[in-house]
Amino acid sequence: MLNVNDTIQQNRDDQKFVSIIIPTFNESMNIRDLLNQIQTHIPVETNVEIIIVDDNSPDGTGHIVEKYIEEKMNMQDYDLKTESQSKSDFNKNISIKVIHRKEKAGLIAALVNGIGSSRGKNVLIMDADFSHPPEVINRMISELKKQPNCIIVGSRYVRGGAINGMPLKRFLLSVGANFIARHGLSLRNVYDPMSGFFAFPKHALEDVEFNTNGFKILLEILIKKKSDICVKEIPYTFKDRKYGQSKLNLPIIFDYLKAVWKLYRYGRKSKRQDTQSEKRRSVRFISKAARFYTVGASGVALNYLVSILLSNGIFGSLGYLQATAIGIAVSVTTNFLLNKFWTFEDKNVETTRFIKQYGMFVGCSSLGILIQFLSIYLLSESGMSYDISLLLGVSIASVSNFLFNKKLTFKENIWE
Structure with a gap:
């Protein structure tokens, strides 16, 4: 079992408003552009840290991020030394760090690792393949400020949301998995419980133990915090990746089905009266x-x-x-x-x-x-x-x- 409380290392003197957690595996063709675009779409006045959790990518994704961070620091030092008044390409309220994991040990474990080392009072989770548009981050942050005790879910299935460019096979699997989650686990008030694009206050994970191998951590949070937290969905358009390969495969499908069974049993146990x-x-x-x-x-x-x-x-x-x-x-x-x-x-x-x-x-x-x-x-x-x-x-x-x-x-x- 994984417990966020076991690994949280908060620095209250330098606490960020939100920590953006991005798990990566072989995303070398996407990661630099993604980091640039994220910084472009974050409000200047908002304190943010971006945490890349890399599962020892063979294509060197983690080392690319390290080089990117070094370039950013050098640029900031140059601006400081020259007292440049020009607008930097980087938002000064944004910090970036990378966590190198020794092996690929599962998406939920990577996210728990990232959340545990974060300094933000809120957490935003997204993928590195541009399926989750960076331009939506600003609205998610705004919603967190308005509703600090809600999970803000980027939804493909509420009005205004859409899916573009996804192969038919993946689309059918996605719709089927979403149907199972909503109806099998009684989450009908949430239209996209399988979303991998969402934000939430970190305190919402207090006492939550993650014990599934499913690839969608939101599903487990919704089941285990169902009665304690509200959910607000905002629409976005999902776009299939342009570079790299999808991580969806047969073992992940089986892991999802096992996770649904575990969460179903958890839900029944929590409701048990006799x-x-x-x-x-x-x-x-x-x-x-x-x-x-x-x-x-x-x-x-x-x-x-x-x-x-x-x-x-x-x-x-x-x-x-x-x-x-x-x-x-x-x-x-x-x-x-x-x-x-x-x-x-x-x-x-x-x-x-x-x-x-x-x-x-x-x-x-x-x-x-x-x-x-x-x-x-x-x-x-x-x-x-x-x-x-x-x-x-x-x-x-x-x-x-x-x-x-x-x-x-x-x-x-x-x-x-």
């Missing part, structure tokens, strides 16, 4: 899931049997497409009936309600099929073998199918 009742809810959830998948397996068997009997069996000699269509219709209908009366124990057969539920069940089942195809496509395109992609795709689709029907068709709380 251990026994919590256990009974879990048993009910597992029992309904088991029934749902049992019904699904029976539907597959029924679909196959009906299609065979209608295409070349004793009940007819239809073409294979017609037989398959009827088989699907029969299996979907029987699945709906069994799930309604057995899985979710819904005995209400009022006509309008019944028809709406049936339509919603068909819609959720169709959505599950779409999710399966998209999952298989994304995983296969990322380099995973088709066999493994198929297995994971079917698993993801079946889980989403169950959760969608539980929530949307039969109007039950998802996690009970």
Whole structure:
């Protein structure tokens, strides 16, 4: 577990208003221009420190920052010696430092390291690849001054926000991860909990222990400080990187899913009023899931049997497409009936309600099929073998199918 309180080294005589933490790994083509642009967009009267946390980048990112700092100091010394009245390229209220880490040990660990060594009473976190526009920093600082006890989140999904230039695969993964975070972890009041561009008062991290390997620290903060701090989202336009390579890969996806599970368990534990009742809810959830998948397996068997009997069996000699269509219709209908009366124990057969539920069940089942195809496509395109992609795709689709029907068709709380 990582705890910011264990590493904070505040110098109260020289405390900055905000510390900008930028984790880097192989950002040599971006970092100098980014530092220049950040300084251009910070108000002259605002005391700021910029902390680069470099994970021993093979391309020398950390050493480039060191050279940049040296150039800045030499320029300031020159201005002082010559009593130059010309406007310097650098804001005198901004300091820059670099933290060299010996190895790449995870994004959250890098950020905790940076926050722990910061001197700002507030912290602003952003990426080094220009996906987070420096021109938005000024507004985030202004919002922090107006609302000193809020998390200010740069949001792609509130009105005015946008995503430009992101490849389709990454876009779908981003939207999917955001959906899981908002609905699976009950963060529906935050539109972009997966943002990596946000600012907050450092005291908000008191007593927060970070124990996930997820690549988005904001998600963990929102879950663990949900009842203690407000959130304000401001729009920005996300732009895909121009130089360098994306850090998103399969291990990061798995780390994210594990992090969501840990945070879900944390949220349930924090809400727990009675251990026994919590256990009974879990048993009910597992029992309904088991029934749902049992019904699904029976539907597959029924679909196959009906299609065979209608295409070349004793009940007819239809073409294979017609037989398959009827088989699907029969299996979907029987699945709906069994799930309604057995899985979710819904005995209400009022006509309008019944028809709406049936339509919603068909819609959720169709959505599950779409999710399966998209999952298989994304995983296969990322380099995973088709066999493994198929297995994971079917698993993801079946889980989403169950959760969608539980929530949307039969109007039950998802996690009970």
